[in-house]
Amino acid sequence: MKLDPSDPxxxxxxxxxxxxxxxxxxxxxxxxxxxxxxxxLYRISLPIEPFxxxxx
Amino acid sequence: xxxRLPTLALLAGLIAGFGLAVFFGAAAESYSKxxxxxxFHPFISPESLFYPTFSSLETLALARWHRxxxxxxxxxxxxxxxxxxxxDRLWSLRLxxxxxxxxxxxxxxxxxxxxxxxxxxxxxxxxxxxxPVIYVANTSPGGVVRAxxxxxxHFFWAARARHALHDWPVREKDLAFRxxxxxxxxxxxxxxxxRGAALDRWFHFQxxxxxxxxRYAFTVWNRVTGNASLRxxxxxxxxxxxxxxxxxxxxxxxxREMEIVRSxxxxxxxxxxxxxxxVDATRLASAGDDLEKTFPPSLRPRMLMLLSxxxxxxxxxxxxxxxxxxxxxxxxxxxxxxxxxxxxxIYGTDFAVEDFRDRTHLTPSGGDxxxxxxxxxxxxxxxxxx
Numbered sequence: 001m002k003l004d005p006s007d008p009x010x011x012x013x014x015x016x017x018x019x020x021x022x023x024x025x026x027x028x029x030x031x032x033x034x035x036x037x038x039x040x041l042y043r044i045s046l047p048i049e050p051f052x053x054x055x056x
Numbered sequence: 057x058x059x060r061l062p063t064l065a066l067l068a069g070l071i072a073g074f075g076l077a078v079f080f081g082a083a084a085e086s087y088s089k090x091x092x093x094x095x096f097h098p099f100i101s102p103e104s105l106f107y108p109t110f111s112s113l114e115t116l117a118l119a120r121w122h123r124x125x126x127x128x129x130x131x132x133x134x135x136x137x138x139x140x141x142x143x144d145r146l147w148s149l150r151l152x153x154x155x156x157x158x159x160x161x162x163x164x165x166x167x168x169x170x171x172x173x174x175x176x177x178x179x180x181x182x183x184x185x186x187x188p189v190i191y192v193a194n195t196s197p198g199g200v201v202r203a204x205x206x207x208x209x210h211f212f213w214a215a216r217a218r219h220a221l222h223d224w225p226v227r228e229k230d231l232a233f234r235x236x237x238x239x240x241x242x243x244x245x246x247x248x249x250x251r252g253a254a255l256d257r258w259f260h261f262q263x264x265x266x267x268x269x270x271r272y273a274f275t276v277w278n279r280v281t282g283n284a285s286l287r288x289x290x291x292x293x294x295x296x297x298x299x300x301x302x303x304x305x306x307x308x309x310x311x312r313e314m315e316i317v318r319s320x321x322x323x324x325x326x327x328x329x330x331x332x333x334x335v336d337a338t339r340l341a342s343a344g345d346d347l348e349k350t351f352p353p354s355l356r357p358r359m360l361m362l363l364s365x366x367x368x369x370x371x372x373x374x375x376x377x378x379x380x381x382x383x384x385x386x387x388x389x390x391x392x393x394x395x396x397x398x399x400x401x402i403y404g405t406d407f408a409v410e411d412f413r414d415r416t417h418l419t420p421s422g423g424d425x426x427x428x429x430x431x432x433x434x435x436x437x438x439x440x441x442x
Contacts, residue, residue, distance in 0.1 A: 023065040030069020037070070038077035039275075042265035045252045046105055046276060 074259075081260025084267035085111040088119035090290060094143055095163045099292035102208065103167060104280035106269060106289050109262045110214035113178045117162045121187065126159045126438055129182075131175025132193035134167040135364050138423060140413030143294040147423025154431040159438075165193075166208055170201040171361060172350045173208040180355050181220040190437055191355065192430060194362040196320050197389035198339070200346035204231055204246070213253035214262075222352045230349040298420075299413040306369045306414065313415045314373055317366045321385040333381045335388040343389065347396045356397040358441055360433050362426075363390055365404030367412035399437055403429055 093116055100106050121127045130136050130148050138146045148163040155161065164175035171193035179191035203212040215221050235243055256262050269275065270289045277285040281292070299305065306313075328334040351359065363386055365371070371379060386402050393400035403426055404412075411422030418426060 019061070022062055026062045026065035027069035027072070030066040030071075031073030031076070032069075033066075034070040034073025034075070035077050038074050038081070038259065038261050039265060041252075041255065041259060041261040043276070045249075045256075045262070046107070 077261070077264055078259050081262075081264035081267075084263040085109065085260060086115055087112060087263075087267055088115045094146055094149065094294065095137055096166055097137075097143075097292075097294040097296065098167070098280060099294075100270070100289050101166055104289075105276055105278045106274070107210065107262065107266060109266060110177065110211045110218070110220070111263060112266070113164050113174065113211070114181060114220075117164065117178055117182060118187070120160050120162055122160075125157070125188075127182065127187055127189045128155065128159050128161045128434060129175045129179045129189055129191050130161065130163040130165050130193070131169065131173070131179070131191060132165045132171055132195070132362070133169050134165075135417055136163070136192070136194050136362075137165040137167055138163070138418075139167065139296065140299050140417035141420050141423045142296050142298050145298075145420035145423065147418065147420075147427045150424050150427035151430055151434075154427055155434060159190075159434070168206075169208050170203075170206040171195045172201060172203040173206050174211050176351070176355070177203060177211050177215045177221065179358070180222060180352060181215060183355060183358065184220070184222055188441070190358050190360065190434055190441075192360045192362065192434070194364045196364060197324055197385045198320075199343050200350050202230070202234065202346075202350055205234070209246075210249065210253070213250050214256065217250070217253040217257040222354065224352050226349055227352070302410055305412070306367070310373075313370060317370045317374065317415065318378065320366070321382050324385045324389075325381050327377075331377075333384040335385055340388060340392060344392055344396060347393070347398070351396075351398065353397070358437065359398045360430065360437060361393045361398050361400040362430070363393075363400060363402045364416060365402060365407075366415050367404070367409065368407060369409045369412065370415050399433060401429060401433055 096108065098104055100108065117127060117129060128151070130151075136148070138148065141147060146163070148161050152159070152161040164178060166174055169175075176191055176193065179189045183189050203209065221227075235246055238246065265275075272288050273286055274281070274289060275286070281287070284292075323336075324339055325333040325335045365382075365386065371382065374382065383405075386405075390400045390402050404422075407418075407422055407425055411419055411425055413419045413422075
């Protein structure tokens with residue numbers, strides 16, 4: 001691409017491969033965390049002991 | 057902008073992961089397996105930390121029903137859950153045989169459940185959706201525990217959060233009153249349970265992870281499953297054993313068992329002048345009030361409440377006066393249920409010793425007798441409700 005000498009703003013450069021990989025890995029990590037958060041909602045609603053050992 | 061991209065990617069992944077879980081949870085709500093479902097045995101019930109959802113109970117029932125049939129929902133406790141009966145001799149299977157194809161019987165009872173819990177809520181919900189239901193449960197003489205006060209109250213919270221139940225101001229007022237009467241710690245506990253149910257309505261976490269626990273892997277160690285805790289629950293069999301020989305059934309803990317037998321009716325009646333018994337009117341009225349606030353009027357004509365007598369072996373250990381008290385109290389409470397529009401029947405009084413596995417649970421032969429009685433009552437109820 002030919003640079004316009006009168007335009008001081010540098011052109012945007014495409015994301016390097018390492019940055020794309022980082023973003024993908026961050027997204028995947030976020031997805032796992034999201035799934036884990038969903039699991040936590042289930043897990044915290046469970047009693048510690050089955051009620052039958054507490055009540056009987 | 058670029059320096060924020062990794063954070064935004066993380067956030068986008070979080071939302072996507074959570075959203076995907078919600079999506080699969082919503083799909084799991086309509087899971088109607090297992091095809092071979094017969095009852096909630098200990099490995100697929102809260103006894104072992106497996107909590108079937110309210111939706112799964114509804115779906116289990118609906119998946120087996122076809123238009124033109126009457127759906128018979130069995131609720132109640134371990135007696136109707138068939139403790140003492142191996143899976144292939146379960147009394148509700150015999151009931152299905154006796155009733156024939158015009159009815160479909162689904163056993164939604166749980167050990168330790170009260171008649172207002174689980175199956176009662178499913179019956180109410182499906183009746184509201186114009187499914188012809190008959191609800192059968194069991195109890196003892198005495199008061200009626202509310203659906204939001206028992207071990208299985210999570211079904212009530214879930215059904216309420218989903219607006220599955222009748223809009224019934226009497227119950228809402230009763231709930232508010234009884235919550236306000238609780239000690240602070242218990243009240244906060246209940247409020248947290250309600251909040252959890254409200255969240256679950258939108259995020260379906262119970263449905264998804266119970267489904268995973270059932271099909272793929274359970275993720276919580278517990279005493280009941282022990283070293284097999286991680287196994288998926290559909291690999292656990294219904295291992296209810298056949299009852300031992302009669303001679304071995306009733307001896308263990310007889311003293312304690314007889315205390316229980318006497319305690320069923322002793323608080324509910326006082327000796328009267330003519331060597332008879334007077335059933336305590338205050339307790340009777342209180343039980344009537346419980347009924348009025350627990351079972352919605354639309355469900356009552358479609359209910360059968362079984363009053364569970366103790367085994368003949370244990371009743372034979374009572375004095376004549378104690379047996380007379382038993383008879384008087386059972387008769388009075390059976391009449392009470394009927395006065396409030398709910399059919400009731402006492403069973404066990406004319407059963408044989410062999411029909412009981414212990415003080416209260418029935419053997420396969422006892423289950424067959426119970427099925428015959430219940431089938432008669434259901435036919436009568438069904439005719440009345442046409």
